[in-house]
Amino acid sequence: MTPAAEPRSAGASAPRDAHAPAVRLRRASLSFGDRVLWSDLDLDIRPGEFFAVLGPNGSGKTSFLKTLLGAVHLTSGTAEIAGRSPGRHGDLVGYIPQQKMFPPNTPLRARDLVSLGVDGHRWGMRLRSRAVDRRVDELLAKVGASDYAKVPVGMLSGGEQQRLRVAQAIAGRPRVLLCDEPLLSLDLNHQQAVSGLIDAQRREGAAVVFVTHEVNPVLDYLDRVLYIADGKFRVGTVEEVMTTEVLSELYGSRVEVSRVNGRLVVVGLPDATTHAHAPESDGQEQSA
Numbered sequence: 001m002t003p004a005a006e007p008r009s010a011g012a013s014a015p016r017d018a019h020a021p022a023v024r025l026r027r028a029s030l031s032f033g034d035r036v037l038w039s040d041l042d043l044d045i046r047p048g049e050f051f052a053v054l055g056p057n058g059s060g061k062t063s064f065l066k067t068l069l070g071a072v073h074l075t076s077g078t079a080e081i082a083g084r085s086p087g088r089h090g091d092l093v094g095y096i097p098q099q100k101m102f103p104p105n106t107p108l109r110a111r112d113l114v115s116l117g118v119d120g121h122r123w124g125m126r127l128r129s130r131a132v133d134r135r136v137d138e139l140l141a142k143v144g145a146s147d148y149a150k151v152p153v154g155m156l157s158g159g160e161q162q163r164l165r166v167a168q169a170i171a172g173r174p175r176v177l178l179c180d181e182p183l184l185s186l187d188l189n190h191q192q193a194v195s196g197l198i199d200a201q202r203r204e205g206a207a208v209v210f211v212t213h214e215v216n217p218v219l220d221y222l223d224r225v226l227y228i229a230d231g232k233f234r235v236g237t238v239e240e241v242m243t244t245e246v247l248s249e250l251y252g253s254r255v256e257v258s259r260v261n262g263r264l265v266v267v268g269l270p271d272a273t274t275h276a277h278a279p280e281s282d283g284q285e286q287s288a
């Protein structure tokens with residue numbers, strides 16, 4: 001099968017072409033009953049692109065990721081991820097789910113958790129366990145978790161647990177890394193460490209799709225954003241989308257966006273969109 005050379009064509013089963021978009025949506029719409037989350041979304045996310053999905057509570061950010069994972073079906077239009085239909089991507093796609101702390105008595109050590117992301121079958125029977133061990137060690141080192149490899153996961157801090165989730169998600173060297181609020185409830189140091197680890201994957205060529213309420217911790221990494229609000233959306237660079245004009249239009253009311261010490265401050269979001277994490281967000285009224 002030939003690669004889709006025409007960017008606007010939505011081939012049903014695109015090949016694993018290194019130049020193909022990592023994510024491709026054509027006229028994609030998602031509704032639940034009468035509630036339209038977005039409609040007619042055309043989008044290509046490139047390999048090596050850091051792409052954020054922003055918007056208030058309930059706007060459809062997680063649902064966006066779920067359509068790419070194949071867990072939720074588009075109401076209309078088409079989606080491809082890593083050249084495949086959603087849900088058929090195997091380890092071409094890595095996923096960091098929204099963070100929940102592991103209970104203290106979880107019977108898994110850090111390295112056991114990471115090994116769940118490593119597919120032992122690819123090395124064949126004879127080499128399997130040694131190769132898996134080596135790969136797990138490599139991943140633990142990569143995310144700076146070697147020191148607590150043998151500690152039960154429930155004893156680790158939120159930031160330490162999140163490093164392991166990153167290691168698990170990148171174990172298969174995915175072409176697309178889907179991240180659902182990976183910085184939630186992390187302190188500033190861990191936010192920086194975890195977003196740096198995710199960006200390292202992007203530098204190795206993966207596309208990163210990063211759902212977040214708070215744009216500031218990843219501002220320096222972002223290539224483009226998709227901002228969803230009230231059934232509408234806008235795609236573009238931060239400079240194009242995070243403006244008083246664009247956000248006011250999306251929300252249908254006056255919203256002020258300004259830069260303070262390099263950070264984006266958004267003032268005047270409708271009450272219903274106020275996010276519980278805003279007070280922890282180091283000075284920003286509301287990020288996104």
Ligand SMILES: Nc1ncnc2c1ncn2[C@@H]1O[C@H](COP(=O)(O)OP(=O)(O)OP(=O)(O)O)[C@@H](O)[C@H]1O
Pocket residue numbers: 032037055056057058059060061062063064
């Ligand atoms: N399977 C479903 N059936 C019906 N409604 C759903 C379903 N999944 C999500 N929704 C609704 O769609 C809307 C968007 O949900 P989603 O979780 O995608 O929002 P979000 O932007 O990720 O929100 P948050 O920032 O609060 O995590 C919500 O109103 C939610 O209740």
